Amino acid sequence: MRILFIGAVEFSACALRELIEMRADVVGVCTLLESIFNADHVDLTPIAEEAGIPVCSTMDINGEEALNWIRRCEPDVIFCFGWSKLVRSPLLELPRLGVVGFHPAALPENRGRHPLIWALVLGLEETASTFFFMDEGADSGDLLSQRKIAIEPEDDARTLYTRVTEVAMGQIREFVPLLESGRYQPQPQEHSKANVWRKRGITDGRIDWRMSAETIHNLVRGLTRPYVGAHFDFGKHSVKVWRTEIGLDIAANLEPGKVLAAEEEGLLVKAGIGAIRLLEYEPRISLTPGDYL
Template identity: 50%
Template sequence: MRTVFIGCVQFSCEMLDTLLTVKEAEVVGVITRKQSQFNTDFASLEPLAKKNRIPCLFAEEVSHNDLVCWLEELKPDIIYCLGWSYLLKQEILQIPKLGVIGYHPAALPQNRGRHPIIWALAMGLTETASTFFFMDEGADSGDIVSQIMLPIEDQDNARTLYDKLTLIAKKQIIEFTPRIAAGSFERIPQNHSVANYWRKRGKKDGIIDWRMSAKSIHNLVRALTKPYIGAHCVFEESEIKIWRTEVILDNSSKNIEPGKVLEIEGGYIFVKCGEGTLKIIEHDFQILPQKGCYL
């Protein structure tokens, strides 16, 4: 099965490396990027393509028409587009006779759209999914080919959830690729009536408002921790990234305003929130704030 792979993030690298072990998939071309200004988990596929002597095209260096012509010359049976923050136009979707496989780390048809790992953690969801689907001209709206549900544990953060989803996705791609090659797979249409779309997040969505509950701030921090950009607060006109926190359920400070530093202990910072107290464990403070000051 002649296969082209498109992607430009860490997840893409893992998926391409796995796909190369599947004998039914003959990877005949790779489309990637040299750099990205908005993918914090960016990873070019060029080294992996070069190692395996696979023709590689950089999307930012060619026109859309040239990209289409390149794909048509390769005559792929299928395209895997995994870890690509750009919608594919119909001219590309119609090239491979078997279609284009996309991926979304959410329980489609629910939670389509942008930043699914971040939103799931920030909203405190207890479950998500690893979903492969046939791409159409919509966003995450095509028929599902493989979906596995995954619980989100209290101790999960962006890094651990990203890694868990990657591990599950590897097993899925090994399982369903031979079925696609053999024509024995099932296409499961999505129920569009129950779909919702998550919006694109901006920098303001990562600002910590200490009037929020400690639990909500904790969820925001774990959602935006590495490999993402990090939640942040402003202290003495400097933007401070907060990478890891812990919720402290304590009623002794109920008369204290949100944002006040209650204690500094062993490098940890305890801050009063709208409800509860937050223990800041990992942060970018160069000089620790003083007890009694406000963040």
Template identity: 45%
Template sequence: MRILFIGCVIFSKNILELLVESKFNVVGVISKDDTGFNSDYYDTSIIAKQYKIPFIKTKNVNELPILEWVSELKPDIVYCFGWNSLLGIDFIQIPKKGVVGYHPASLPQNRGRHPVIWALILGLTETASTFFFMGEGADDGDIVSQKKIIIEKEDTASTLYDKLIHESRTQVIEFTNQLINNQLIAKKQDHRLANSWRKRSKVDGVIDFRMSNESIYNLVRALTKPYPGALILYKGEEYPVWQAKIAETPYSNFEPGKVLKISESSILVKCGLSTEAILLENHELPETIQVGDYL
């Protein structure tokens, strides 16, 4: 089975390496130069060069020269894992077995943008590693493989990302062999159960100390590295927070945002209602901050 691979993030790197090392027939790779859009960007043409696989770089796979290049490769299947734009119908119709995409969420629920980040921000306790056949819509095609992923309270964007990669490696080997042997049975999505997450904006990553300590904790762990970090706005400047811990304080009559204690690099801040507080354990706030200041 002739596989064309599309992708430009760390997840793409892991799966492409797996396919090549497992001796599957990868006949072409599509990557792109770093545009700054993906914080986990990886140029998969590096792997293509290493294994002497034909490759091309483009921002738009739907352009005529790209369609012609893909057609000449005669792929049986296309794997599109880690690409931030939709494939047009002219592209999708080229491979006879279709195009398999990836979405780290429990489809048909939670279609759309930033599934890892939103799952953590919302405090979900589980998500899924989902491969599906791509169509003209977003994340709405028949499911090829889906495995549940438990989200622990301690999970961050980085650890959840690693869990998804680990589970997906087993899935890819399994359904690739099923495709080769014409044994794959895809499952239709129930569109009545679907919702779609919106694109995250910068303001979604700003900490407001009127939020509960749990909401702040979830925001921080969702936006920690490889993402840009949850932000504190202080005296007109932006300061990222990389790690936080839920805390309590006896001062129920103190206002949200008040600095209660500073210990080495940690800062305890009043937040939410009643006795809630948040301990900022890893951050880039200035050393000039003192107890009694407001963030």
């Protein structure tokens, strides 16, 4: 089974290495040399070249130049894992087995953008690793493989990204032989259960001290590395916050944004409900109890 691989993020790199280790017949790789969209961008060129796989670097996977290159590879199936733009016809119709995509959410729920970030920011307790056959819609095609994944209270973007990746690699090892033998069973999605998450903007990452401590904590853990980080403005500084913990019960008659303690382990700040301790942030700013953010 001839596989054409498309991707340009950390997850893409892991999946491509997995296929190479499986000795799958990867006949070509399409990737991006650089990206302004993905904080976890990875150029797959070195991985492909080391394995002797031809590479096409393109900004437009649906463009005629990329399409002609892919046609020459004569793929039976295309794996598109980690590409920020929709794949459209005629590329969707080019391989006989179709185009398999990946979405780290429990489709048909939570289609759309930034699924790991939104799951953490919203405080969800579960997500999933889902492979599906791509169609003209956004994450709406038939399911190929899905595994549910619990989100633990201590999880952040990095730990959840890592665990989803580990689960997904196991799924790849399972479904590649099924695709090759024709023994796979696609499952239509129940579209009535679908919702679509929107693209995250810079204002979605701004900490408002009137939020509850829990909401701020979820925002920080959802946007921490490998993503862009939550932030707040202080003077001329935009301060990135990478790690927090919820503080002890605090008197309700204190105003949000008030610095309650400036400790060695971090700043304790009054939130709309409760208090939040900033454990890791940059740049470090000089504050004393009684100051306001």
